[in-house]
Amino acid sequence: MMLGYLLILLGCALLTFGVVYFGQRAFPQTPKVVEDLIYRTLPQTQCAQCGYPGCRPYAAAVAKGEAINRCPPGGEALIQTLASLLNRPASPLASELKAVPVPLIARIQESNCIGCMLCIKACPVDAIIGSQNLMHSIIESECTGCELCLPPCPVDCIDLIEADSPKAVTSMRPKSDEACIFCSACVTACPKSLTPQHLFLAFDQPERSAKLGLSDCIECTLCDQVCPSELPLTESFRRMKDNQRLITQAAETAEATEQRFLRRETRIETAAATLKMRPKPKDALALIAQIKDGSGS
Numbered sequence: 028m029m030l031g032y033l034l035i036l037l038g039c040a041l042l043t044f045g046v047v048y049f050g051q052r053a054f055p056q057t058p059k060v061v062e063d064l065i066y067r068t069l070p071q072t073q074c075a076q077c078g079y080p081g082c083r084p085y086a087a088a089v090a091k092g093e094a095i096n097r098c099p100p101g102g103e104a105l106i107q108t109l110a111s112l113l114n115r116p117a118s119p120l121a122s123e124l125k126a127v128p129v130p131l132i133a134r135i136q137e138s139n140c141i142g143c144m145l146c147i148k149a150c151p152v153d154a155i156i157g158s159q160n161l162m163h164s165i166i167e168s169e170c171t172g173c174e175l176c177l178p179p180c181p182v183d184c185i186d187l188i189e190a191d192s193p194k195a196v197t198s199m200r201p202k203s204d205e206a207c208i209f210c211s212a213c214v215t216a217c218p219k220s221l222t223p224q225h226l227f228l229a230f231d232q233p234e235r236s237a238k239l240g241l242s243d244c245i246e247c248t249l250c251d252q253v254c255p256s257e258l259p260l261t262e263s264f265r266r267m268k269d270n271q272r273l274i275t276q277a278a279e280t281a282e283a284t285e286q287r288f289l290r291r292e293t294r295i296e297t298a299a300a301t302l303k304m305r306p307k308p309k310d311a312l313a314l315i316a317q318i319k320d321g322s323g324s
Contacts, residue, residue, distance in 0.1 A: 065109065068108055070082075071281040073285075074100060076125075077124075085098070096120050100172075102127065103120070131188065131190060134186050135164060135165055135184055136184040139182055142157060142159055143159075144159055144163070146176035146185060147163065150176055151171075151291065152287045154171070154287075155176065169284070200266070201266065205257060205258065208255065210255060212255065218249065219245060223264075226239050226244070233274060241267055241271070244268075
């Protein structure tokens, strides 16, 4: 009898090993794939507060084992997301870093700006415009509040202020005293042929709720009226739509910021590659003298 149990356990162990082994062979989780997942999760502020020159280097470091609690703009929400994504324990923001409880943007004191362009060169997302010896301005809608423009300013005319529109926070699921009993009364009542009971359970699953037709819900409240558990179905769907809208807006903002950062990096690399070596002062004087001698003769 005991031998039979041991054989069953051995068979299960071998089956598990085989599934894991062939799963890794069929779907290799390469460091590059992990790095890309982490990179897409980061807020794309390119602020370098983590100690790395941009979000991509930090993502690469995290993929290799770096701590996941070094992104002040992402805050606790990002730490929790990365912990879940990488199956690591969540920890508070690193003690040497300054938390960013509210979104910040930079603003230039225009009367004190001398037009030195040093802040323009420091901005990682091209959110500052201006010309030499002329007043500079910040495109507030594109500013990430990274603080990188503050140190190079020689007249200390840049302030960090709270953004006019605070960062929107996703809504929690409405509280309910009862659980869904899957009676399907809401399914029958729905004029859009949706399955409200399944949508209700997909509150924290944006992709699944989209497949279930969340956007087709017209919030008619008929499902609420027939639900024997008196679940807040319509209110849940309303909050789910709001959350999805916030997630989409955040993704679009991050994508736009990333593209500005990449364009800036490309521009800098191109300029460095095409820059001609300037002659040394001594060689320049010799060249000028040579030109003068040639024109005189």
